[in-house]
Amino acid sequence: DTVGTVAAVDLGATSGRVMLGHVGPNELRLEPMTRFPNGPVEIDGELHWNITGLYESVLAGLTEAARRAPNLASIGIDSWAVDYGLLSGGRLLAEPFHYRDGRTARGVEAVHAAVPFSELYAENGLQFLPFNTLYQFAADGDRLNDADTALLIPDLFAHWLTGARVSESTNASTTGLLRVDGDWNDALIRRLGLNRSLLAPLVQPGETIGTLLPQVAEQTGLSSSVPVTAVGSHDTASAVVGIPMTTGDAAYISCGTWGLVGLELDAPVLTEASREANFTNEGGVDGRVRFLHNVMGLWLLSESVRTWERESGTAIDLPALLGEAAAVSSPVPVFDANDPRLMPPGDMPARIAELLRETGQPVPQSRAEFTRSIIESLADAFARAVETASRLAGTNVSVIHIVGGGSLNTLLCRLTADRAGLPVLAGPVEATAIGNVLVQARAVGLLEGDLESLRALIATSFEPRRFEPRASR
Ligand code: LRH
DSSP: OOOEEEEEEEEOSSEEEEEEEEEETTEEEEEEEEEEEOOOEEETTEEEOOHHHHHHHHHHHHHHHHHHOTTOOOEEEEEOSSOEEEEETTEEOSOOBOTTOTTHHHHHHHHHHHSOHHHHHHHHOOOOOTTSHHHHHHHHTHHHHTOSEEEEHHHHHHHHHHOOOOEEHHHHGGGSOBOTTSSBOHHHHHHTTOOGGGSOOEEOTTSEEEEOOHHHHHHHOOOTTOEEEOOOOBHHHHHHHTSOOOSTTEEEEEESSSEEEEEEESSOOOOHHHHHTTOEEEEOGGGOEEEEEEEOTTHHHHHHHHHHHHHHSSOOOHHHHHHHHHHOOSOOOOOOTTOGGGSSSSOHHHHHHHHHHHTTOOOOOSHHHHHHHHHHHHHHHHHHHHHHHHHHHTOOOOEEEEESGGGGOHHHHHHHHHHHTSOEEEOOTTHHHHHHHHHHHHHTTSOOSOHHHHHHHHHHHSOOEEEOOOSOO
């Protein structure tokens, strides 16, 4: 069997990594090159990404990849969705905005005044999230007029590595400007008064974006013949490829900063019920549909920990805290993890306490109880979203896969199984990097077959941990 090596650049909203994937028909192995933190940077009251620092970390990871894998066959890039860099004459105009920046509220008003949400939903099938790219564009005003190109984050990195200017389709589906059939929606773009030429031509996962620019080859030690291959460049699209689903009635939770909860479908669900439940139809790899809902995710925990660390000036031992939370035996209150007030960065414990008071519940006094309340509330929101997805799509769900960082959280997996009354299969933790690697491996001929055969390889290489629901708690 031929085993080859590709590199996955996977940028999450709280951390990024560059991984080598060693792949053959009977082999799938990841080897980390670099890991680095990521997060919003507040500059003059605005939330931005440190895009230059991220690019530096990516180059460092690729340099290490060149050392470890002299015959690297391909590079693939994925990141969080919706955000973009504005370019003029090939130059980045400013640090890209972070999707949690508050300016998007203006954009929402402007867009919905031009096109009511129900009409938008029929056009693009997307759940309402105040930071969908079309709202950000509307909020950008003059900044947009100064630009000749807008590239989503993975497309921006691909541009810096290869010089090519493309829009990868799974991530483009999160702009709100694609029709559900997957093409740029020229009529909608016109109605919103946007300049169509800002948007680059679409490419599909598996297509070659370009090869490395000579200066990038020089900087990293890689050969300039190494291709950058389009993957599911929306991290959630790569994560869904990386879920070892073996039946058609599996639900999934891709749990990192967000908990993306839903199903993989062959066709979108655009019903009124689906719109009211705020379920999204994002573009998946191989034309699949990611029918899901954004639940707040581990953000609630990481922001709480950040607040506690700031208040006390001491670092928190997260595994220890989770252990104490698991040992809490008295009942804890449950809040609505989907409340939009939990979206911006800030004092998360205070906001959660506010939600609890509003619903007449006691506020936990210890950090262990507070943490337990967060995890119970996430598990509750996850279980409800699985139920809603199955009702809306008419799928009788028999098992829930949890992948991403949340799959390491035993308490969360156990409570989700209990609250959903369904078995949970946890792992792999690096599903996104795995999905990224597999789509490249197939594109360069190391593997063949449909997503089901790629997933069969994951299931044997990364055996999930199983949590049975406990009947009564
Ligand atoms: C997860 C994710 C999610 C989007 C959000 C912006 O990282 O890509 O799918 O909704 O970030």
